[in-house]
Amino acid sequence: MALDRTAAGPWTDEEELECVSVLPESPDVATVCFQAPSGRPFEFEAGQFITLELPVPGGPLYRTYTISSSPSRPKSLTITIKAQPDSIGTRWIIDNLRPGVMVKATGPAGRFTSAAHPARKHLFISAGSGITPMMSMTTEIYDLGRPCDIVFVNCARRPSEIIFRHRLEHMATRIEGLELKWVVEENDRYQPWTGYQGRFNQLMLGLMAPDYLEREVFCCGPEPFMQAVREALAGLGFDMDRYHQESFHAPQMPAAELIEFPEVEDDLPEEHVLAEIAFEATGVTYSCPETETVLAAARSAGVAIPSGCTFGVCGTCKVRKTAGEVHMVHNGGITEDEIDEGYILACCSNPRGKVALDI
CATH class of the missing domain: 3.10.20.30 (Beta-grasp domain)
Structure with a gap:
């Protein structure tokens, strides 16, 4: 579909998105690139997400995906998705979305963004597809062309499953101050691995970023992973006001906290009303x-x-x-x-x- 370069103003979610490419990243992982048919640019903050309306069998399904592209490259918008064994929406995208297909979207939205917490030194910690908002934030900083101070940590099962690995390693050769730290659970067959191996822990943190107390920390990944990161930082005396995480899972509260609240009368909803x-x-x-x-x-x-x-x-x-x-x-x-x-x-x-x- 030809783009109308005469359109004015930024894209709004009243206009459908056109899929222009689907790029495989690793098994069950793909990056989907969208453009606005009107040619309007996208305005968002690095780390925000969009919600797609997917025409799956049985009715539309709404799924939220973090934007993996950078607002410094506004002519297109990408999401990078990983299909889990029980995925419905993400599996539909990987199996069915092709160039030329139109989808409805709402957003962008979300407050997990470095723009809301400016800092001189960053520590980005992610696992699996949780790397996507970190990629967006890092690309925006990279596009400024100035030296930066980012320690970028990503954890994956195997080296071959590190999303964006080659792209980030290329970026690290072109800008001063981007340090990449990969952590894997196991080797790829016949491929030697000389980096960190095991599960992310306090010892690794101290080796990767000795000055972690001075950094603004952004974390994204499965809830057990983020809980381990929170506990590691808190146990080392980190100021948790400088810790930010992205999660689409219900927040968990320790049982000890649940029983400490005093009993109060509240005008709560009632079933019989x-x-x-x-x-x-x-x-x-x-x-x-x-x-x-x-x-x-x-x-x-x-x-x-x-x-x-x-x-x-x-x-x-x-x-x-x-x-x-x-x-x-x-x-x-x-x-x-x-x-x-x-x-x-x-x-x-x-x-x-x-x-x-x-x-």
Whole structure:
């Protein structure tokens, strides 16, 4: 599809994305490149994500993916994805998405970005496909052309499964201050490995970045991996206000913390109390118990609200409330300014009485 170079302004999610290439990275890993058919550039912050609407059998499926490209290269946008054994959306992308296919997307969104935490020295720690936001942040810094101070740590099962390895190693030869540290669990057959081997730990951290106490730390990967990194840093006296992580998994709280809160009376949603939700754009009104979330009620009423994590982190299910009240307990997927403007996260909001939504 030819691009319209006369289009003005940045891309918005009212326009579908066109897949222009699919590049295999390693087994079950691929980088998908999108462009806007209008030719509009993409505006986002390194580390943010987009949500794709995937036409899988049985209805659209919404999946959230971190952007792996850099905002310093605004004419295209890439995601780098890894299909797990139980993947549905990611497997559909790898098996079906081809150049010329159009997909709907919302975003960009997210607050896991170095732009929100400027620093002179960075420590990027990732595992597996958690490398994608680190790649975006590093590429943006690299494109500035100035010396930097980044210790870039990535953990993988084998050397051949380190995503972006060759690209990052090339970048490290062209800029001063980018130090790459690879950690693998096992060797590739017939391929000697002379780097770090085993599981990331405090000893490795001290060897890789002796000045870790002076760095701004960004971490992304499976929750057990990030928990190990948090515990390693906390045990070494790191200022955890300078630790930032990206996760689309529900935050876990130690049991000891759960029982320390004093008992307080709260006006919580009740199962025997009915609420009524008016979906204004569709003309649908639906009654449900207060304990049912707005997202669950919308699905029962046949109203489509895009969603990603379903526990208040990603912000994909953000909708504007025009009337009424909700009980919302989120995990950072919405800002106070957005709440003041009337927005809620449908996945973690319970209706109180009569509520009207602009959807």
